[in-house]
Amino acid sequence: MAEYDESRLTVVDHPLVQHKLSILRDKSTSTKDFRELVTELAVLEGYEAMRDLPLYEVEIETPLEKTTAKKIAGKKLAIIPILRAGLGMVDGLLTLVPSARVGHVGMYRHRETHEPVQYYCKFPDDIDQRICLIVDPMLATGGSLTAAIQFLREAGVQDIRALAIVASPEGVKATLDFDPDVRLFTCVVDRELNDSAYILPGLGDAGDRIYGTK
Numbered sequence: 001m002a003e004y005d006e007s008r009l010t011v012v013d014h015p016l017v018q019h020k021l022s023i024l025r026d027k028s029t030s031t032k033d034f035r036e037l038v039t040e041l042a043v044l045e046g047y048e049a050m051r052d053l054p055l056y057e058v059e060i061e062t063p064l065e066k067t068t069a070k071k072i073a074g075k076k077l078a079i080i081p082i083l084r085a086g087l088g089m090v091d092g093l094l095t096l097v098p099s100a101r102v103g104h105v106g107m108y109r110h111r112e113t114h115e116p117v118q119y120y121c122k123f124p125d126d127i128d129q130r131i132c133l134i135v136d137p138m139l140a141t142g143g144s145l146t147a148a149i150q151f152l153r154e155a156g157v158q159d160i161r162a163l164a165i166v167a168s169p170e171g172v173k174a175t176l177d178f179d180p181d182v183r184l185f186t187c188v189v190d191r192e193l194n195d196s197a198y199i200l201p202g203l204g205d206a207g208d209r210i211y212g213t214k
């Protein structure tokens, strides 16, 4: 049984999330519906992951009177999808923060070793000034996510939040053990990994299901 620091893990288990996740898991769900559900879950999860963004007060005038109100302050955001499947979460998050920048990390898991193989990395120039949301629907061994975290730390990023949709206990532990400050959000922590490092019960291969490649 994997043990980890639960204070840095948020399981977003709102009934709407659980309902959508059940449809996502179902092998009979179409590619189109799967893609739309990933977008919707990213919105619901992003809402939680940005709950503590700092605010500042502004003076405004409503049609009735002057008042003070709040707006999001200071630090800007970057969304960092891990290709391919992470791309499926980007549009949902951009509906919440349309001015966020998007950086990309391209990785795939080696068929036999399950280790991540990197093929692309491009971040905004001022990445070190931004709160970074790494997005990838699946957190299995944690190899891909920990590699992405390392790239961002090497680029000087301080506030990293990782958003998965389905995580394994092994992946959660590997991520939280790897980085003492990263915060992790997921819709569920599933039972375990199988011998091929797929999450059980899981939802299969997220990239293939988003893009209809199998």
Ligand code: PRP
Residues within 6 Å of the ligand: 082, 083, 084, 085, 086, 107, 108, 109, 114, 116, 136, 137, 138, 139, 140, 141, 142, 143, 144, 145, 171, 197, 205, 206, 207, 208
């Ligand atoms: C999947 C998934 C994650 C990774 C998770 O990508 O989208 O990136 O595996 O596994 P890990 O935690 O063991 O690293 P995959 O390698 O299948 O690439 P794809 O998104 O291009 O299909």
Ligand code: URA
Residues within 6 Å of the ligand: 085, 138, 140, 197, 198, 199, 200, 202, 203, 204, 205, 206, 207
């Ligand atoms: N990647 C996926 O897409 N699904 C898994 O279950 C594990 C890794």
